[in-house]
Amino acid sequence: MKKKLSLLLLGLTAALMIGCGKKAEDTGKQVSTIDDLEGATIGVQLGTTGDIYASDYEGDKAGTVIERYNKITDAVQALKQGKLDCVIVDEQPAIATTKDEPTLMILDEPFALEEYAICIAKDNDELTAKIDEALTELKAEGVIDQIIANYIGDDTKGTCPYVTPEGTTYENGTLVVATNVAFPPYEYYEDATPVGIDMDIIKAIGDKLGMEVEVEDIEFDSIINAVDSHKADVGIAGMTMTEERLKSINFSIPYTTATQVIIAPDPNATGEGLSFIENFKRNFLQDKRWKYLTKGLVNTLIIALCAVLVGVLLGFIVAIVRVTYDKTGGWKLANLICKAYITIIRGTPMMIQLLIIYYVVFKSVNVPKVLVAIIAFAINSGAYVAEIMRGGIMSIDAGQMEAGRSLGLSYRQTMISIILPQAIKTTLPSLLNEFISLIKETSICGYIGLMDLTRGGDIIRSITYEAFLPLIAVAIIYLIIVQLLTMGVGRLEKNLRKSER
């Protein structure tokens, strides 16, 4: 078994080294001016202004195709691999993203001009007014210009960081800020902390309002939802005020202007990318980036383990109700409820359940995300465990119940001392397999901004603009854990068979 595993890993590593230098075939169209956009395959980040503008081209006669990505780094990655002809994105992220990519260029001709603003919930005019006031003051004091200069401009970069004024106190509580930390230089990770222009600006506003800033990293297209549902007080993510957005959210006065530009492959580029070793260093070793993976892994394991424990308890209760109804006809109403629960949970995707629990059920309650994830996965797992357990109980020979009852034991006593111990024993391997599949399922935790293993890999991707290595690394880690646990289950099954002999 161990031999097989190491062989598998070896094979994967080999595939990884080959895959690294490989490039997909070009789709063909070279974009050099805005006019070339017609008929091109354009990459954008879902829900950004680039998306909104590019959508005007969608479905035109020339056959323009818009590909929408969750992260701008994914779009750039696709462009590098020739899956796209160009990417439309805000200027500063474009500069940051293409810095280390000699095969890409930014077209000189700007695509559009826009203004960034902070979004606040519609029913929160008080906060909107306060933020507008703070922004006006910060502009007048030159703080905004100072912050932007600290991130943009070769001469000024890193020279004038924002410092919280002395004597600032946070007696007005916390300001929960939703953002998508994959948009440099407005927001990106440095040593696992979100930094960037937006982060400093909102910090400065928080300082003005006497509120401590707490950052929530979620998907860009979820930010407005999060603010609207009061999961966050404000959203700041290089967001442009559009008519569509104004329908569901309020905006502050703009704090800066930005240009939308087009990234396209550089026809004159020849250079080769980084070697595998350099790539590996950049993705995992530099700035201790492997820590995103270990941190995420811990969360993944915590969520899966707690969820399966609660799920087993829940599933156990449901199974007992269902079996008791099947065998004695009692607990009719409870059985109906349990049946409905199983039907709903097994009939809808886990991701939707997670989003509903986070955004709808816990809409106005502030619960730690790990707990939300545990609850969501436990409820999901419970439905599957219930059916496993029910099968286990039903598989116990009817003669066992009769023997127990014929000795004078009650239904309950027979269930507890005779049926359940046997049922649990036979279902134990299946229950462990449920835990194993749950580990993989938790990879959707990123959708509520929780840093699990998958999200950890995503964060590395957003820093290094490299898709291959982080994704493969994450896959290998899942594989190893699942493989180890599967081996454990195999051994357990063997031992179970051995006992009672």
Add this chain to the structure above:
Amino acid sequence: MGNEVLIKVENLSKSFGDNEVLSNVNMQIEKGEVIAIIGPSGCGKSTFIRTLNQLEDAISGAIYVDGEDITAKGVDINDVRRRVGMVFQHFNLFPHLTIKKNLTLAPVKLGIMNQEEADAKAVELLARVGLSDKADAYPDSLSGGQKQRIAIARTLAMNPEVILFDEPTSALDPEMVGEVLSLMKELADDGMTMVVVTHEMGFAKEVADRVMFFDEKGIKEEGTPAEIFNFPQSQRLKDFLSKVL
């Protein structure tokens, strides 16, 4: 015999859906009696014996155990079952428990004995069925005959007034039938009241006080072994005996 009546069955009927399997059965069992129930497959004899401890509930009629109607509402059926033991065709030992635990579980759970008393009783019973060395073994390591002897010991651990045997040797290999039957004979000799559904005509002939021939939803003929086996009255019984003897 004129002994005290232990079980009395009055006008017992039972159906599964539209299919009536027992119709107006009347009989009684006295203390210390051994009753053998014989008959062709599907004649309702297993269903009948299972109604005696209410593993199957009766549709109509009454069953009196110690004068109490156990089909009545509000009867503590668990209490009745402690007095009416049962041995099954397929033994139904608890595979997750050791032999000793199989014997002590019910008496201890029901508060009839504490663990020490139950353990002592188990040791005594295991010696009686000749399986003292298996106390800490699990059921799956036993042969069929050994399993059935343990099942009998498990029933005895409850000190029942009567034991119902539902085809106790039908699932056994032929060479193991003897050990179970001789144990049952010992029990009968000790005065245990027994109702035995069986295909072992030799046992019925030799051990039973009375033999009941079940056919067509009820008792077709009953009498002493000599009457039933030597002077069968009905054509059905004659046909049956000619097939099994």
